[in-house]
Amino acid sequence: MRIPPTLSLILASKSPRRSQLLEQAGIPFTIRTAETEEVYPPDTPVAEVAPYLARLKARGAAHLLQSDHEVLLTADSVVIVDDEIFGKPRDRAHAIATIGRLSGRTHTVITGCCLKSFTHEEVFCGVAQVQMNRIEPAEIEWYVDTYRPYDKAGAYAIQEWIGLAKIARIEGTYPTVMGLPVDLVYERLVTVAGQSVVGKS
Template sequence: MLINPDLSIILASKSPRRSYLLEQAGIPFTVRTQDVEEIFPADLDPLEIAPFLAELKAEGVRDLLRADNEVLLTADSVVLIDGVKHGKPKSREHAIETLEKLSGRSHIVVTGCCLLSSSKKEIFSSKAEVWLNEMTREEIEWYVDNYQPYDKAGAYAIQEWVGLAKICKIEGTYPCIMGLPVDLVYQHLLKW
């Protein structure tokens, strides 16, 4: 690995998908988490919400840093339909409603990241456009009932049925859509 071996990466996320992506990329890390209230200004540009929230999370868990060689990594993903943020669904009906909006059209996924140490901070984001084929109400209900996508922005995961059976095109990277733009994380850590 070309990342400085003296760096200790701390992933401040409970997301199993983010852990999986770092593991697959061979980037060693430790998980330390703490809840942070995710609030953002109502007038914030929708493309800036994810990086804003990633920085908010990093600042909110700054006390998880225990040594000068530790670097916190936080991330947040948002799904934008016609420029409107769609977060994690609050109920079965909300998940169904979100997927009905996504059906047969494109949407934007933005994943923002923040790297934070005791002396440095970098904020960056990745954007992808995703096109979905039409989904019937029956398919949507089946997906929601079988996959319970309540912890996923936009009510779906690219690595599950919707992503595998209904995505027909993407512009951007798969890891960005999955929740962590590993290419950018790696580039930033290389220069850290």
């Protein structure tokens, strides 16, 4: 995937966490968003769902590209336990039940990404194993009522109380669990641009 070195990254996501990660990494970007229905074929292997949805979002937002110098970035995260995907909870009861399933166990977080220009697209993903300590039922209810994690895959955010107080181990990168494997994104942007993409205004 090659475009001119005057690369402009377009983040097609409303997620404040993904914006925060790019900002912290010093990667300049502009936000443009489009609505895409996040559906996938029911027979899709669970490990392929996140990259599938990232590609789906990129194709649904392709009209946001305005020049040959722009590259669109989309992402999607899923939490997996027992070969079952746990996405964003529907409501309070679902959030409580989801965290209850994760409590005291190790789960997989996969964040799929897609970089798309006018002529090319590249799909990749970050994978992390997250070992969660046991969370008491009263703690789960407190967390859900306090943090209202209804826009979070797996009904929790690694940067909030659960991540700080109840995660024993992460095998993989913290940003992958947070919603964007910045190391992989940066690596591919450097390849695309042919030079460092930080320190630009």
